[in-house]
Amino acid sequence: MANSIWKEYPAMGKRIDRTTEFIHKSLDMRNEAIAKMIKDLTSGGKMLRPAFFLxxxxxxxxxxxxxxxxxxxxxxxxxxxxxxxxxxxxxxxPLRRSKPTVHTKYGKRNAIYAGDYMFTLYFETISRYLPQQSQILTNALSMKKILIGELDQLLINFNVDATAKMYFREVAGKTAELFSLSTMMGATISGGDHELIARSKNIGHEIGMAFQIIDDILDFGDSRDTGKPNFEDLRNGVYSLPYILGLQDKNAELISVLSKNELNNDDINEAARIVVDNGYLDQAKGIARTYSKHALKRIAKLPRGKNKTALNKIVEELMDRIE
Amino acid sequence: MANSIWKEYPAMGKRIDRTTEFIHKSLDMRNEAIAKMIKDLTSGGKMLRPAFFLxxxxxxxxxxxxxxxxxxxxxxxxxxxxxxxxxxxxxxxPLRRSKPTVHTKYGKRNAIYAGDYMFTLYFETISRYLPQQSQILTNALSMKKILIGELDQLLINFNVDATAKMYFREVAGKTAELFSLSTMMGATISGGDHELIARSKNIGHEIGMAFQIIDDILDFGDSRDTGKPNFEDLRNGVYSLPYILGLQDKNAELISVLSKNELNNDDINEAARIVVDNGYLDQAKGIARTYSKHALKRIAKLPRGKNKTALNKIVEELMDRIE
Incomplete structure (x- = not known):
């Protein structure tokens, strides 16, 4: 069953269910344990990217x-x-959506192949259902941007000289590009003109940026809410935006804590306190708000209809998570 | 410069060089260290798959x-x-082609992304240069078969009940499918009829099967020849064909050695001795020979020309490595 965020949009909820069904029918591997794992991972999620595409x-x-x-x-x-x-x-x-990750349960080997297998299903589906011209348009650069974003993440990792600019560039690839791809592919497949495609791409980008920053901010919250172990990223030297803003501000206290060889629980609580007390968390919220405002402004220029109304509400609901 | 196996075929050697150049020009990542690593990995190899396609x-x-x-x-x-x-x-x-592997030198994170990036380049190139109809024909199943072959490998891993049938199924996916894809894509792009496409696919499969078995047999040789650490696979519970033949034969001596919790150097030498003394190594050579004979028989039915002559010689040279 579709995630509860679709309760208000039953028609979309049904299409999301059909999307899940399509994924499950596509899985044709003999390894039943892994097929089951992939089924679990593709059930009950928010499915925002398919929804934006639709x-x-x-x-x-x-x-x-x-x-x-x-x-x-x-x-x-x-x-x-x-x-x-x-x-x-x-x-x-160890955890994803409150469940053990694939590699924890089935080992790294299976996890790497399961990922490769799903990449393959993606490309297979695209090459079968998307006209070649649209493939080249939408697909050529997107996947690479996503991966290059992931590689760029290394430039920030354990880097106390990281700047917000580096963070935005990374997130633009890692998260926002897939949202852009979804909105742009929707505009393209429905025969949108150059203007609509460009607008859709920008909206996808802005929603994606807001979404990732909100996710970063929620990481400050209770781990039971997000299903992710709290502060795990920080321990791995992966700095979220509130920390990056502190580092960019050359906050000596924060730099000193994060420069330690290994962070214990006290260090992590201390770093979080510094970030809250100095207003970096609020600053990050402000940036997320700006991105979603830009998105809403562009959405206003889209053709009228119930889909536009739903889109507005979804973006507002995403923002509500941190308000 | 192209690998020395192309010395006898200077025209093909030049096309292989151009293929390498194309790959290097396609790499557009900012991470120069990884780009360099990929360049190294795509230089000086035999490039058999591109050659078979051409x-x-x-x-x-x-x-x-x-x-x-x-x-x-x-x-x-x-x-x-x-x-x-x-x-x-x-x-x-730790090693590939006598050089440190990507993950040894740059860490697992980079290695996984570098692999993902290259998958992406593959699909991008295919979607740009292969007509959509041929994409669906050649591509739809191949990649998945390769990955499913890799996942099937798990069924053999550390499994002393593994049979030759399981091994052949795994290799059919893991290695032979990519050779099939190469030969079949060549026949398809040149407008071959159904018969030529099917024949090319079978030849690719048989060459691929022979190639993997020969590789398995060479693993018995000096690690300096193949650039791979000797018997590494055995220690990881990955059984090559000679061992599989012994296990299938229910050779009690071999089963007893391979059932140990951890294999030391003596165990590994002992397992190798059992496999040689009982003729399993020779049996494996016989199977490789059978596959290449089948391939040569089918090659005989291909249109005449200098490419057919070269193909015959390449298959014979592959076989010569174990004679």
């Missing part, structure tokens, strides 16, 4: 059927989950 | 230019090297 495919002049759209919606979630699985291996994260 | 693209009625062919040849090597990099992370292999 919403944006209503804005162009060509009306496509769900038979044409659902596979492409599914492909975006496949790509997303593939990168999640590989990220979890790399970061050695 | 050879088979001469057998159909449509004559394509190198401008159309070289990118596709390059894509096959990209796909090959992507799987190598991930395999090395998974097996924790």
């Amino acid at each position: 919403i944006f495919s209503s804005f162009g002049p060509d009306k496509k059927t769900d038979k044409e759209l659902i596979p492409l919606a599914a492909s975006l979630e496949l790509l997303h989950v593939a990168t999640l699985i590989h990220d979890d291996v790399i970061d050695d994260s | 050879i088979f693209s001469s057998f159909g009625p449509d004559k394509k230019t190198d401008k159309e062919l070289i990118p596709l040849a390059a894509s096959l090597e990209l796909l090959h090297v992507a799987t190598l990099i991930h395999d090395d992370v998974i097996d924790d292999s």
Whole structure:
């Protein structure tokens, strides 16, 4: 069943369910344990990327059927989950969505291959359902930008000289690009003109940036809410925006804590306190707000309709998570 | 410069060089260290998969230019090297082609992303240079078969009940499928009919099977020849064909050694001795010979020409490595 965020949009909830079904039917591996794991990972999530794709495919002049759209919606979630699985291996994260990660349960070997397999399903679906011209348009650069974003993350890792600019560049690739791809692919498949495609791409980018920053901010909250172990990233030298803002501000106290060889629980609490007391957390919230405001401004210029109303509400609900 | 196996075929050597150049020009990541590593990994190898693709693209009625062919040849090597990099992370292999593996030198994170990046380059190149109809024909199943082969490997790992049938199924996916893809893509792009495509696919499969078994047999040789640490696989519970044949034969001596919790050098030498003394190594050589004979028989039915002569010689040279 679709995630509860779709309760208000039952029609979208049904399409999300059909997208999940499509993914599950596509899994044709003999290894049942891994197939089951992938099924779990692609069930009950918010499925934001497929949803954005479906919403944006209503804005162009060509009306496509769900038979044409659902596979492409599914492909975006496949790509997303593939990168999640590989990220979890790399970061050695024990939990994802409150469940053990693939590599924790089935070992790194299976996790790497499961990710590769899902990448493959993504490309297979794209090459079957997306016209070649649109493939080149939407696909050529996106995947690479995502991976280059991941590689750029290394430049920030354990780097107390990291700046907000480096962080934004990384997130633009790592998270926002997949949102851009989803919105842009929707505009493209529905025959949108150059202006609509460019606008959709920008909206996807801004929502993606806001989304990642909000995720960073929620990391300050209770780990039971997000299903992720709290401060795990910080221990791995992965600095989220509130910390980056402190580092960029050359906050001596923060630099001194984060420069330690290994962070114990006291260090982590201390770093969090510094970030809150100096207003870096609020500053990060302000930046997320700015991104979502920009997105809403652009959304206002999209063609009217119930999809536009839903889009507005979804963006506002995302913001509500940190207000 | 192209590998020395192309010395006898200078025209092919030049096309291989151009293929390498295409790969190097495609690398557009900011991370220069990793770009350099990928360049090293795609230089000086035998480049058999691109070569088979180029050879088979001469057998159909449509004559394509190198401008159309070289990118596709390059894509096959990209796909090959992507799987190598991930395999090395998974097996924790320290060396590849006598050089430190990506993950040894740059860490697992970079290795996983570098592999993902190369998968992406593969798909990007395919979606740009291969007509969509051929994409669906050649591509849809191949990549998945390769990955499913890799996952099947787990069924054999540390499994003293492994059979030759399980081994063949795994190798059919893991190694032979990429050779099939190369030969079949060549036949397809050159407008070959159903018969030529099917024949090319079978030849690729048989060469691939022979190639993997020969590789297994060479593992018995000096590690300095193959650039791989000797018997590393055995220690990791990855059984090559000679061992599998002994296990299938229910050789009690071999089962007893391989059932130990950890194999020391004496155990490994003992296992190798058992395999040689009981003729399993020779049996494996016989199977490789059978595969290459089948391939040569099918090659005889291909259109005449200098490419056919070269193909015959290459297959014979591969076999010579174990004679």
